[in-house]
Structure formats: structure tokens, C-alpha cells
Amino acid sequence: MRSVVVQQPGHLEIAERPLPQPAPGEVRIRVKHAGICGSDVHIFHGHNPFAKYPRVIGHEFFGHIDAVGEGVDPARVGERVAGDPVVSCGHCYPCQIGRPNVCTELQVVGVHRDGGFSEAVVIPAGNAHRVPETIPDDRATMIEPFTIAANICSQLQPGPLDVALVYGAGPMGLTTIQALRGVYGVKTVIVADRIDERLEMARVNGADHTINNGRENLADWLTQHGVRPTLIVDAACHPSILPEAISLASPAGRIGIMGFSADPCTISQQGITSKELTIISSRLNSNRFPMVIDWMARGLIQPEKLITHSYPAEQVLEAMETFEKDQKQCCKVLLNF
Structure with a gap:
């Protein structure tokens, strides 16, 4: 063979x-x-x-x-x-x-x-x-790529009240966007990436707002629009993202980390505790195949995109x-x- x-x-x-x-x-x-x-x-x-x-x-x-x-x-x-x-x-x-x-x-x-x-x-x-x-x-x-999104979403428990911010519009980010919108029905999905064509993919896959954070300050954009993300997903995996996410998150917000970067980052314990943030990490999938197969069979996600x-x-x-x-x-x- x-x-x-x-x-x-x-x-x-x-x-x-x-x-x-x-x-x-x-x-x-x-x-x-x-x-x-x-x-x-x-x-x-x-x-x-x-x-x-x-x-x-x-x-x-x-x-x-x-x-x-x-x-x-x-x-x-x-x-x-x-x-x-x-x-x-x-x-x-x-x-x-x-x-x-x-x-x-x-x-x-x-x-x-x-x-x-x-x-x-x-x-x-x-x-x-x-x-x-x-x-x-x-x-x-x-199916397997969508189990990565299913795994982190199962831990973050998104819902209709959430305003989600997704860093990164690569495959991990796009599957997560589809799950947030098509499966969990979050109120708003915002996506940050540094490649305009990727941001267009994000819009096709369900993002409401996209920001090129290589050109535009993400914190300023959120402030101007009166947005405090309640759920943040790091699908870009750069060490600068977690400290920024802690700063941008709403009180009682949840932050999910999908990456494997070995580079260190500096975070403030006060920034986490003062808002009682939940920070979770996600690796691979924990028996999520039946869940994703059901999503596909019901038309809740569109893998062809x-x-x-x-x-x-x-x-x-x-x-x-x-x-x-x-x-x-x-x-x-x-x-x-």
C-alpha cells in the first residue's frame, strides 16, 4: 500500500x-x-x-x-x-x-x-x-477538525447571552466560529486576525464583526463599540494574546486557549481574580466525534465552507x-x- x-x-x-x-x-x-x-x-x-x-x-x-x-x-x-x-x-x-x-x-x-x-x-x-x-x-x-471546536466549546459552555471574541481565522478559529454561531447561538461573534482574506473567510463562516488587529487597535475598537467580550477563544496561539484577553474580558468571562506555544507570557493575577475569570485550555478532543457527527447530520455546521x-x-x-x-x-x- x-x-x-x-x-x-x-x-x-x-x-x-x-x-x-x-x-x-x-x-x-x-x-x-x-x-x-x-x-x-x-x-x-x-x-x-x-x-x-x-x-x-x-x-x-x-x-x-x-x-x-x-x-x-x-x-x-x-x-x-x-x-x-x-x-x-x-x-x-x-x-x-x-x-x-x-x-x-x-x-x-x-x-x-x-x-x-x-x-x-x-x-x-x-x-x-x-x-x-x-x-x-x-x-x-x-469531522476531526470540528471536534477541536467541540472540545473547547463544551468546556466554555457558550450561550445566547455571550459576546464572543475569537483570535485567529485559521482552521481552528473558523470551526469554532461555526460552532459558536450554528450550534450554540451566541449573540455576537467578533474575530481578530492580521490577514484580510482570512477575515473574509471568518465572515463567510458566521462572524458578525472582523478586525485586522495588525492595523487596528483591538482594545480601542471594543471600547468604541461598547463591547466587553464574555467569551474569548485564542485560536492564534501567540504569547501576547492571553495577557490582552485577560485585559479585554468582561467580568465573569471565560477564556479558552487552543494553542501549544512554548513561549512564555506575563499575566497579572489581579487581572484574573478581580474579574473572577475562568481560563481553560483544550487539547485534541475527548470523545466528541458523536457530537460533531450529529451537528453535521442536522446541518448545524457547514464543513464544505x-x-x-x-x-x-x-x-x-x-x-x-x-x-x-x-x-x-x-x-x-x-x-x-
Whole structure:
């Protein structure tokens, strides 16, 4: 089978590999589409500290089950499924309280173990989620990206009284905007980004107001419009954002952090406590696949608005370059196997 393998940082190739066989409790998925994420690019460049090489990358994938291991119902063969990349132990403290995404023995498909940029991938049977026929194949590939938004929203608990500020109109920000507007019905969604074309994408995906905070002072804009955000999502992941968010947030506001920046930032404890702010972080997803599949089936989100490019798997390098460098026109890129 063909697999996209990062042999070592900076060295990617399409290799012929043996077809994997599912172990007990596992299924094999014949991949039809896989989505490119920033973390795939980071592994390619050697910037992901969790990745081991060589590695078949890819954690956003859709296909059908074509083989099952011992203990798995053979009737599952043929199911259309999206794969949850979070593989957890099931017995540590985070797993016991429903947070397998931070399992003490966490493995992420495409990072710690071989992923979905391949003609076939093997995952635990419980990680393969059936997709209704009403959801087209390409949109089904977007289930995993929307689980990232589902995870942070489930923690922030948005509602109709909220005025939301989202930093960043990349894929994470855009999926969050759609969830805030289409699922949770927040009153107002404001988006800040430094690329005008990204801000246009934000408007297409449901933003009420957009601000280029590379040209315009965000605090001044909010003051002029009499706005105090009650809910702030950092989907841009720059160390300057959290201190600013603490300053801008309404009393009793909530701030959600989606990024993995290792750069330090300085925050004021007084700024947090004086307004009794809630600050939460979010990694991957904690069993959010059924939730997002339901959203899609009910038409609450429109994943097709985020898919801007599609390439044959053989053109993976071109596809990754487009994803990484064309921030004005590109949002989500799919590989076709």
C-alpha cells in the first residue's frame, strides 16, 4: 500500500508498505480522504516534540472498514467511518473522569503511531465512528477538525447571552466560529486576525464583526463599540494574546486557549481574580466525534465552507506547501487516496 512517510525531519516520501493487519479489538480502514493539519507540517519540519520517526502522518481521515480483528463484530466491515486519533489507556485518572485526550499514556494517530496519510490505517474499533450516508465523503473528513471546536466549546459552555471574541481565522478559529454561531447561538461573534482574506473567510463562516488587529487597535475598537467580550477563544496561539484577553474580558468571562506555544507570557493575577475569570485550555478532543457527527447530520455546521483545496496523495508535498504558505486563499486541504 502507498503511505506518506516522514522518514526524518525534512525528508518525506511516498513509500510502499505492507498492508497492516488489525490486532484484537482493532479495525482496518481503507482511507478515501485525509486532511492536512498544521501539526502534520510541524512533524515534517521536525517541530513536534512528540513525534517519532519514521512516521506515517495524518490524523484527519475518513474511509470504510475493510477488516476487523478478533473480538470485533464482522458486520462492521463496509462501514463508512471517521477515525478518532486519540488512543487512550482507559484506566488512568484523566480517562476515568472522561478526559482521554490527556491520558497519561496518550497516543495520537499520526504522531505517536502511524496515521491516516496512507491507503490503510489500523485503529482501535472504538475509535472508528460510523458516518451516516447523508454526510458526503469529503465533509466527513472534516469531522476531526470540528471536534477541536467541540472540545473547547463544551468546556466554555457558550450561550445566547455571550459576546464572543475569537483570535485567529485559521482552521481552528473558523470551526469554532461555526460552532459558536450554528450550534450554540451566541449573540455576537467578533474575530481578530492580521490577514484580510482570512477575515473574509471568518465572515463567510458566521462572524458578525472582523478586525485586522495588525492595523487596528483591538482594545480601542471594543471600547468604541461598547463591547466587553464574555467569551474569548485564542485560536492564534501567540504569547501576547492571553495577557490582552485577560485585559479585554468582561467580568465573569471565560477564556479558552487552543494553542501549544512554548513561549512564555506575563499575566497579572489581579487581572484574573478581580474579574473572577475562568481560563481553560483544550487539547485534541475527548470523545466528541458523536457530537460533531450529529451537528453535521442536522446541518448545524457547514464543513464544505472550509475545504479550499484537494490533491491526489501523490502530490502531498505540493499540498502541504499550499497549506503552509498560501494563508490568503487556503484553509483546509484534502488528500485523496
